[in-house]
Amino acid sequence: MKAADQHNETKKQIPAKAKKQDEVVIHAKGLKKGFVDKEVLRDITFDLKRGENMVILGKSGQGKSVTIQCIVGMLKPNAGELTVFGEKVAELNDEELKQLRIKIGFLFQSGALYDSMTVRENLEFPLTRVLKLNDQQEIDKRVEEVLDGVGLLDAIDKLPSDLSGGMRKRVGLARTMIVKPEIMLYDEPTTGLDPITSREISELILHLQEKYKTSSVIITHDMECARITADRVLVMDNGEFIAEGSFKELQKSDNKIVRSFFNQEI
Amino acid sequence: MAEQAITGWRKWAEGIGEQCIFFSRFFRNIFTGGFEWSEFVRQCYEIGYRSMMLVGITSFIMGLVLIVQLRPSLVELGAASMLPKTLAVSLIREIGPVITAIICAGKIASSIGAELGSMKVTEQIDAMEVSGANPLQYLVVTRVFATSIMVPLLAIIGDVIGLFGGFLALNITDNISLSLYFTKCISSLDFSDLLPAVVKTVFFGFAIGFVGCYKGYHSNKGTESVGIAANSAVVTASLWIFVIDAIAVQITSLLFYH
Structure with a gap:
């Protein structure tokens, strides 16, 4: 059984009370962000619950990446409220932001x-610099474990230039996952990959989400990726969300823009 | 026209402000968190060892050329015996440090600017930042420290090789032994020649590392920006070398020669 199908099965089996999913880990309300000559985010409101996979669909240049950059504190919103684990991101100082970022993978x-x-050094970097681990045995164990998890243990001593696009994405995923973040933010994880590798990456995202129990925001315009990974889909257009629901619900949407996304999938 | 000028000046002022902020962040990061020793050693190797050949060859030629150029004038004045002294003083005080620094600006500042610029374009710096690591400590502090230490070392090595170049040129026309030549060179130098020369190369090294890092770290996204960052790093670092040299000469002159 494919990971995606297993995921759907699991979603049906878990009783509501068994899930700790009511806890909101990211809360955004009335978020606005503009640059010199353009207003990118107009009015963004959403909640991400613990353990949830939320997909943001939208055309390029609609503000999807800006949204997750605000979440991680790379950009400061001009207006609105944004809290992650109850902390207002815009009001955190450098040290507080650093501590918050340890809980967020990007x-x-x-x-x-x-x-x-090398791949090994890439994975050791967050362990030694962020988690400040010194025990080389512990470091080696964690590096090998997470690389094995993405199926790239053989590439441990290779340089990124020796890896294919899909392998790079897997190593990037492994490097992010190695610190066991509570929230994962994916910026177009399958862009530039062939359909088979895209599906593998989507299933890997799902597998890792289940293994590490992370909450995820996945930005994509790959419908297959959205179908496999999404618990909930938000459709963004012109800096605001125009539709929200499960993948199946949105397939039946009357909205012209939403339909244009789903019509691609034959 | 006036609007363009105002925009230009405003951008320039913003640039100065950004540099000041970067400078303060750099200093804050020296004293917070741990020092990245392994990266620092790697940078010392990259910056120092890999530039040695270039600095050595240039300094050798410089010493050789200076003797060839100086000789006719000094012979005409009946001061041929002053050649080792003249070369030593000019090379150690001024030409050696400045030539070494200019070569390092071309090689190191451009390389740092391009490397960091490329890291910026490929989101590697952003990745470090959002992971909770400190890119400034890892990328900037180590490189600036490495250039501040290696440029003076390269200048000292360059000076010695330059003096050898001078000896070779002098030995072709005048029969002078190596020991006599170096005795004459060293006896003509004193503390006031060596110390200011070494101290100013520390500042040259700092300027090279800092400008390279600043230009790379603040490059725009896009491949063209990498080239712009590298180019701008060389030009700005070279300019700073001459500014620092002018200040250093004034201070040295006030402290030692008056």
Whole structure:
């Protein structure tokens, strides 16, 4: 059985009270963000619950990446309320923001691997610099475990330049997961990959989410990725959400923009 | 026209402000958290060892050329015996440090600017930042410290090699032994020649590292920005070297020669 199907099965089996999913880990209300000549986020409101996979769908340039950059404190919203684990991100000082970021994993579109380091060094970096681990045995164990989890133990001593696009994404995912974050933010995790590798990455996201019990925000315009990973889908257009629901619910939507996404999937 | 000028000046002022903020963040990061020793050693190797050949060859040629150029004038004045002294003083006080720093600005500042610029473009710096690591400590503090230490070392090595180049040129025309040549060179130098020269190369090294890091760290996203960052790092670092040199000469002159 494929991981995606298993996930759907699991979702049906878990009783509501067994889930700790009512706890809101990210809360955004009336979020606005503009740059010099353009207003990117107009009015963003959403809650992400613990253990939930939330997919944000939308065309390029609609503000999806800006939304998750605000969550992680890379950008400051111009207006609105944004809390992560109850803390107002915009009001945190450097040290508080650093502590918050340890709980949030961010997978960049390109993987953003440190290209002067081997895969092993890439994975050791957050362990030694963020978690401040000194025990080399413990470090090796965690590196090998997480690499094994993404099926790339053989590539441990390779440089990023020796890896394919899909492998880079997997290593990027492993590097993010190694610190066991509570929230994962994925910026177009399947962009630039072939359909088979895209599906593998989507299933890997799901597998890791179940293994590490993370809450995730997944930004994508890959419908297959959304179908596999999403508990809930939000559709963004022109800096605001225009539709919300499960993948199946949105498939039946009358909204023209929402339909244009689903019509791609034959 | 006036609007363009105002925009230009405003951008310039913003740039100065950004540099001041970066400078203060750099200093804050020296004293907070742990020092990245392994990266610092790697940078010392990259910056120092890998630039040695270039600095050595340039300094050797510089010493050789200076003797060839100086000789006719000094012979005409009947002061041929002053050649080792003239070379030593000019090379150690001014030409050695400045030439080494300019070469390092071309090689190191551009390389740091391009490397950090490329890391910025490929989101590696952002990845470090959002992971909770400190990119400033890992990338900037180590590189600035490495250049501040390695540029003076390179300048000292360059000076010695330059003096050897001078000896070779002098030995072709005048029969002078190596020991006599170096005795003459060293006896003509004193503390006031060596110390200011070494101290100013520390500042040259700092400027090279800091400008390279600043330009790379603040490059825009896009491949073109990497080239711009590298180019701008060389130009700005070279300019700073001459500014620092002018200040250093004034201070040295006030402290030692008056």
